[in-house]
Each structure stands twice: as structure tokens, then as C-alpha cells.
Amino acid sequence: MQMKKLLTLLALLGTAAVTSAQVTFTALDGTDGYNDEDIPCLFDGLSSKWCASASGAWFSFEASELITLTGYAMRTGSDGETDNNNRNPKSWTIYGSNDNSSWTQIQQVTDNTDMDGKQQKTFYFTIEDNFTLYKYYKFTFQAVQSGNTIQISELIPSYTKYAEVSSLTGVDGGSAWTGDQAWTNMIDGNLSSKWSCWPWDDRDWFIVDAGAPIVLKRYMLSTGNDTNSNQGRNPKAWTIWGTNTENPTNGADIWTEVVNVTDQTMPITNGTAKFFDVVGTPAPYRYYKFKVTDVVEWGMFQLGEIRLNPVHDHSVSSTYSFAGGGTAQQVELCDVCNKAMISVYKGFTLVDGKPFNVFVNGWGGNGSFTYSRSVSSNMGTICLPYSMNANSKTDATYYTLAYYNSESDVLVFDEVTGNLPAFTPALYITKDNASTINLDNLGGAAFSVTPTTNVTKQDRAEDGWAMVGTIKSGSANESSNSIYYVNDGGFKRCNGTINYKPYRAYITGPEGASLVKGFGISDDMEDAIKSIMSTENGEIQLYDLSGCKVSKVRNGEIYIMNGRKVMFNK
Numbered sequence: 001m002q003m004k005k006l007l008t009l010l011a012l013l014g015t016a017a018v019t020s021a022q023v024t025f026t027a028l029d030g031t032d033g034y035n036d037e038d039i040p041c042l043f044d045g046l047s048s049k050w051c052a053s054a055s056g057a058w059f060s061f062e063a064s065e066l067i068t069l070t071g072y073a074m075r076t077g078s079d080g081e082t083d084n085n086n087r088n089p090k091s092w093t094i095y096g097s098n099d100n101s102s103w104t105q106i107q108q109v110t111d112n113t114d115m116d117g118k119q120q121k122t123f124y125f126t127i128e129d130n131f132t133l134y135k136y137y138k139f140t141f142q143a144v145q146s147g148n149t150i151q152i153s154e155l156i157p158s159y160t161k162y163a164e165v166s167s168l169t170g171v172d173g174g175s176a177w178t179g180d181q182a183w184t185n186m187i188d189g190n191l192s193s194k195w196s197c198w199p200w201d202d203r204d205w206f207i208v209d210a211g212a213p214i215v216l217k218r219y220m221l222s223t224g225n226d227t228n229s230n231q232g233r234n235p236k237a238w239t240i241w242g243t244n245t246e247n248p249t250n251g252a253d254i255w256t257e258v259v260n261v262t263d264q265t266m267p268i269t270n271g272t273a274k275f276f277d278v279v280g281t282p283a284p285y286r287y288y289k290f291k292v293t294d295v296v297e298w299g300m301f302q303l304g305e306i307r308l309n310p311v312h313d314h315s316v317s318s319t320y321s322f323a324g325g326g327t328a329q330q331v332e333l334c335d336v337c338n339k340a341m342i343s344v345y346k347g348f349t350l351v352d353g354k355p356f357n358v359f360v361n362g363w364g365g366n367g368s369f370t371y372s373r374s375v376s377s378n379m380g381t382i383c384l385p386y387s388m389n390a391n392s393k394t395d396a397t398y399y400t401l402a403y404y405n406s407e408s409d410v411l412v413f414d415e416v417t418g419n420l421p422a423f424t425p426a427l428y429i430t431k432d433n434a435s436t437i438n439l440d441n442l443g444g445a446a447f448s449v450t451p452t453t454n455v456t457k458q459d460r461a462e463d464g465w466a467m468v469g470t471i472k473s474g475s476a477n478e479s480s481n482s483i484y485y486v487n488d489g490g491f492k493r494c495n496g497t498i499n500y501k502p503y504r505a506y507i508t509g510p511e512g513a514s515l516v517k518g519f520g521i522s523d524d525m526e527d528a529i530k531s532i533m534s535t536e537n538g539e540i541q542l543y544d545l546s547g548c549k550v551s552k553v554r555n556g557e558i559y560i561m562n563g564r565k566v567m568f569n570k
Contacts, residue, residue: 023064023159028100028136030059033160034274037266042155049077051087051151058140060100066133066273067159069096071126073153076115078549087391088115093142094127096134097192102228103138115145122154133220133273165308172250173206177300186290186306191271192223196233196302197547204301207248207290213284214256214310216242222267222273224302232297234266240292242285255289258282262294271304350385350439353501371439371503375430380437381486381505383425383469388441390416395434399427401467401507411465411507425469425505427486464510470500482509 026290027040030052037051039059076088091110095103115122137157144150173183174197181196183206195489197203201242223234241255248254259278269272288308295301350371369386382398389396398420399413413427420426430437457475477485477497482493484507485498498506 026062028060031057049151049153054144056151057150060138071158073124073156075122076155077151087149087151090250091143093140095138097136100136107450169209171207174203188472194302194304207289215284218309220307222304231268233302234296235292237262237294244286250285369441378430383505387422388420394439396428396430404463425467465480470504
């Protein structure tokens with residue numbers, strides 16, 4: 001079966017759309033899907049899926065240019081919460097190739113337990129220690145969670161192309177073994193051609209012009225087009241020099257050594273690229289000379305291509321879309337190396353109840369965020385993946401856990417009077433019976449990539465209490481058997497287990513903690529309110545915020561007790 005459905009994807013996460021400046025992926029071959037659920041569905045950016053027999057299942061795809069695969073995302077099928085949740089992959093292997101015939105293993109995943117079968121859920125995987133460029137990639141599957149069928153909705157590759165000089169111009173070089181295997185083949189952009197000669201009689205060198213001085217930080221060499229049967233022809237040592245002298249020649253005393261490699265190992269497959277890092281930061285040179293100094297086996301040597309990768313200024317000409325927080329967002333990538341730019345994240349819209357999933361190779365940055373929440377009571381909790389200026393909010397006041405007052409058995413919160421950092425769990429109390437709280441930060445907020453865990457804790461080791469912020473949906477079993485959460489305008493206690501949604505928080509107590517009496521807010525009362533708090537005979541007296549004495553309390557309402565605002569847990 002041959003499938004040629006060209007689909008353009010941004011290798012980032014979720015549903016994506018990019019311009020033609022980015023790498024495109026074409027579904028090639030593999031296990032036939034059932035009905036219309038075939039391999040091209042893996043790359044269409046939709047809720048469709050590839051669904052096929054799990055026995056020996058595989059698929060392959062082609063990149064529009066050479067890329068190094070650094071990771072990928074798999075999105076589960078659209079019916080993953082039905083009886084089909086056992087169709088998710090469990091074990092698989094990934095291969096790369098430059099001829100769609102000879103394959104090199106890149107990664108093997110065995111007995112994966114993260115693919116929990118939730119409907120349209122995205123799982124992210126990183127490929128370590130892969131520095132080779134390939135044009136073709138193949139996934140083979142050894143097991144699914146259970147059953148005889150496999151299904152995947154989307155495959156989203158992440159990759160790097162590395163910066164390289166757009167074109168090298170040949171200046172001079174040694175003579176070739178035959179006329180069609182000259183050194184100029186090293187810069188023709190064709191992995192199927194090669195440079196081949198004997199490493200003597202001054203034949204084993206060539207000079208190229210980069211067009212302008214560049215700081216060489218990385219370079220690529222590829223093997224010859226018949227290396228499978230001529231592995232001994234691989235070079236194992238070479239030297240690269242640089243100069244800025246016009247019209248350079250081989251023998252002139254104008255060259256400065258940039259690279260000196262000994263006992264290096266090249267791939268033993270046809271037309272296979274390998275990258276090499278340059279140690280240190282050499283001076284910028286326009287002209288570079290390459291010379292082979294040793295070969296694996298005595299005799300002829302051969303190479304296919306050379307690419308020079310300089311230090312470059314990241315440039316952005318386009319804005320691309322991706323899925324995050326439940327809606328389409330924007331991020332900008334470097335046109336040359338495909339890295340996300342820290343300073344240009346913008347326009348994020350969080351959707352309540354849907355997690356903020358940013359997967360951009362570990363980058364964090366700055367962005368403008370839009371997020372609001374409808375509220376039905378005057379109190380709740382938040383935990384945001386970005387910082388927020390609490391002073392700018394007029395619909396609610398925000399508080400963080402301060403300490404436990406053992407004398408009055410009250411947990412005390414401090415008001416946030418400035419910046420609330422990212423991933424900090426907090427309590428809010430609305431103002432003027434607001435039905436919506438605005439959690440935007442349109443001025444630009446710092447954020448980080450979402451943690452791998454679902455929660456972040458604000459621990460208080462000195463008294464054993466903690467406020468836990470929830471970044472994603474999930475559940476928790478706390479060994480302390482003492483969890484408090486906000487519901488219907490008041491704190492409620494549950495015993496050991498809690499189900500939570502994104503952007504919320506809950507409180508956990510120390511092991512064996514008894515039921516706490518109340519939750520207080522630490523602030524400086526106005527003199528008028530302080531004056532009514534003196535008690536006679538040591539009796540505790542309660543007042544509402546207008547200064548009227550009360551005899552009964554209700555959940556969710558604030559009272560004044562011993563000079564402190566308190567909300568009782570009944």
C-alpha cells in the first residue's frame with residue numbers, strides 16, 4: 001500500500017497549522033486501517049484516527065527535509081473512554097532512514113503505563129541522544145494495552161533542523177579518483193553522490209566559501225552512497241581550518257585550525273548524516289578547508305556531504321497555531337532551528353477545567369493570558385501556570401496559606417498584596433457578590449512549562465500543613481487522612497481522597513490532624529473594629545464585619561474573633 005497525502009504540521013503539540021516554511025510530513029506505508037481510519041489520519045490535525053490490527057502494526061512517514069527527531073506526541077482516539085480504551089499502544093520502536101530501506105533504531109519504549117486511554121488525551125515523549133538527520137521515520141508496535149486492535153488519533157513530531165549555511169561555494173580541492181566522484185559532490189546537497197579518492201598525492205582536501213564570516217559551532221558529514229558494502233572507506237580523522245584571506249590556497253600560511261578529530265566513528269550505512277560539535281567558540285571565518293587525515297582501513301576513503309552550522313541570531317517571520325488549554329493559541333518559532341522563542345509567547349487563553357499543556361522542548365517565557373471563571377459563591381481557590389498581579393484585580397482578594405494558630409485552632413491566610421507567582425496555590429474571596437472573577441494578565445506574565453506532576457505544593461514544614469495547587473485534573477490520596485476543600489462558599493473536610501480540576505487548590509494537614517475549627521485571614525484591622533474585640537471574663541465573642549455581635553455562624557461568611565477575620569468550618 002502506498003499513501004501520498006501531504007499534510008503540514010507544526011511539530012509542537014495538539015492540533016497544528018503552519019506555513020510552508022516549516023517541515024511537512026507525508027504518510028507513506030504501513031498496516032492498513034479499518035474503513036477510512038488509515039495512516040494519513042495520524043497527520044491531519046483532526047479528531048480522526050488510525051485504527052488497525054495490532055498484530056505487527058507499523059507505519060512510516062517522510063519529512064520534507066532532513067530532520068533530527070527530538071520527541072513526539074501521541075494523541076489517543078476519540079472513543080478512548082468507551083470499551084476501546086485498551087487499544088492504546090503499550091510498546092513500540094522508532095527507526096530512522098535516509099533511503100526508506102535501511103533502518104536505524106532511534107528509540108524503544110516498553111510496557112508504557114502512561115497511556116491511560118482517556119478520550120483525546122495527548123502524551124509526550126522525548127528522544128534522548130539522537131543527533132542524526134533522517135528523512136524517513138518508521139514506528140513499529142509490539143504491544144497494546146490489551147486486545148487485538150491499535151488506534152492513535154494524532155502523531156505530532158518535534159524536531160530540529162539546526163542552523164546551516166544556506167549554500168557553500170567551492171573554491172578549490174584535490175583531484176578525484178574518478179571524474180564523477182569529485183570533492184564538489186560534498187556541497188551538491190545530494191546524499192546519493194559522494195567524494196572518493198586516495199588519501200595521498202595531495203588529493204584529500206577541499207576549500208569552501210561560506211559567503212560571509214561565520215562562527216562554526218557544529219558541522220555535519222554524511223557517509224558515501226555505498227557505505228554498507230565499503231565500511232572501511234569511512235574517514236576516522238580529519239582537520240578543519242578557517243581563514244578570512246581572499247582567494248585562499250591550500251599551501252598558503254593563512255589557515256587557523258578550528259577542528260582536529262582523531263579516532264572518530266562514522267555511521268556504517270549508506271548516505272547517513274552525523275553531526276559533530278565544535279569545542280569552544282572559534283573566531284568567525286569566511287573560508288574553510290577540510291582535510292582527511294586517516295581512514296578506517298588502509299586505502300580509498302569516501303564521504304557524501306558536508307554542512308556547516310554557525311551560531312545564528314534567532315529570527316521569526318511567522319506565527320503558528322497550536323492547541324493548549326482547550327483552544328487554539330499562538331507561539332513563534334525560529335525560522336532556522338525551529339526552537340521556540342522565549343520572548344515571544346503571546347495570546348494564551350485558558351479554558352476553565354482544561355489543563356494548560358505547553359510542550360516546547362522545556363522552554364518557558366512570557367505571554368499575555370486570558371482567563372476568567374464564573375463563580376456561584378463568594379470563596380474559592382486558584383493555582384495558575386503564570387504570575388498575576390493581585391493588586392490589579394477588583395472582583396476578588398487573594399490569600400496564601402501563612403501558618404497554623406494552635407491556640408485558636410485556626411489556619412491563617414495572608415493577603416497577597418502584589419505579585420502572585422506562577423504555580424502558587426491561593427484562596428480568593430469575591431468582592432460585591434461578583435459572579436465572575438477575572439484572572440487575566442494581559443500585560444505579559446512569566447510562566448513555565450507545565451510540571452510533569454499534577455500538583456504543586458506550598459509546604460509548611462514547621463507545622464505540617466500544606467496548600468496544594470492543581471495544574472491538571474486528577475485525584476489524590478493523602479496519607480494524613482485530612483483534606484480540606486472549598487465548596488458552596490465554605491471549607492469542607494474529606495477523608496483521604498479528593499478529585500480535583502485544573503487551576504484549583506486544596507489543603508492537607510499533618511498525619512492524624514483533628515478537625516480544625518476555622519480558617520482565618522491575617523490583617524491589620526481598623527481601630528474601630530479592633531475596639532470591639534476586647535472581651536470580658538476571657539469569653540470568645542464574635543462580630544460581623546459591621547461590628548454587630550452575633551451568636552450563630554454560617555459557613556462561608558466572615559466574622560471577627562479576637563481581632564482576626566475568621567471563617568468557621570462547621
